[in-house]
Amino acid sequence: QKEVEQNSGPLSVPEGAIASLNCTYSDRVSQSFFWYRQYSGKSPELIMSIYSNGDKEDGRFTAQLNKASQYVSLLIRDSQPSDSATYLCAGTIFTGFQKLVFGTGTRLLVSP
Amino acid sequence: NAGVTQTPKFQVLKTGQSMTLQCAQDMNHNSMYWYRQDPGMGLRLIYYSASEGTTDKGEVPNGYNVSRLNKREFSLRLESAAPSQTSVYFCASSLGSGRSYNEQFFGPGTRLTVL
Numbered sequence: 001q002k003e004v005e006q007n008s009g010p011l012s013v014p015e016g017a018i019a020s021l022n023c024t025y026s027d028r029v030s031q032s033f034f035w036y037r038q039y040s041g042k043s044p045e046l047i048m049s050i051y052s053n054g055d056k057e058d059g060r061f062t063a064q065l066n067k068a069s070q071y072v073s074l075l076i077r078d079s080q081p082s083d084s085a086t087y088l089c090a091g092t093i094f095t096g097f098q099k100l101v102f103g104t105g106t107r108l109l110v111s112p
Numbered sequence: 113n114a115g116v117t118q119t120p121k122f123q124v125l126k127t128g129q130s131m132t133l134q135c136a137q138d139m140n141h142n143s144m145y146w147y148r149q150d151p152g153m154g155l156r157l158i159y160y161s162a163s164e165g166t167t168d169k170g171e172v173p174n175g176y177n178v179s180r181l182n183k184r185e186f187s188l189r190l191e192s193a194a195p196s197q198t199s200v201y202f203c204a205s206s207l208g209s210g211r212s213y214n215e216q217f218f219g220p221g222t223r224l225t226v227l
Contacts, residue, residue, distance in 0.1 A: 020162070024197040032214060043202055044155070086200050097162050099145075099170070104154040 023089030116219035135203030
């Protein structure tokens, strides 16, 4: 089992809709989780961090963490065409030092 | 405040050539990382430096070496490039380890092709 798994997509949503991106993780991954947005040909950009069970909201973005079920999700409200990108989920793994492990990303397409 | 910078942006090498990728950060971060990103494989950690003066292997270190020159700079060296090292290379940095300290910030990347 991969440590962090994401559906590669693409996830297609119309403009103005809610986009829901999901990520599951293995027993080795814990504590802190991150969502990065990556536009084609660009570097990953951190958009959300979540450390505790429950929801965390920042503008149009809501991150949700459920440690019992081992999943993390990112909701994007009022999706815009400019949100079209690949979203990377990452969690921390401790092997003497806390490192990030990344999923392969979900491609989101928001159509006007 | 430039964040994380990387040079060069693009590079083409022939098999067997060597090169060094440079990375610098101006955020006073303690930890720095080198990743490679390949289609379908995601971001994979090559080497990291938890703090100035230390370096450790990540998931895919074979064929690479690193130097943490000072707190700001962390370089990645390919001694004898192979076509399997064709990839996009990202440098990242974080304040440190633990809780919010390991939020990582990425540089713009180097696109490397080995012929």
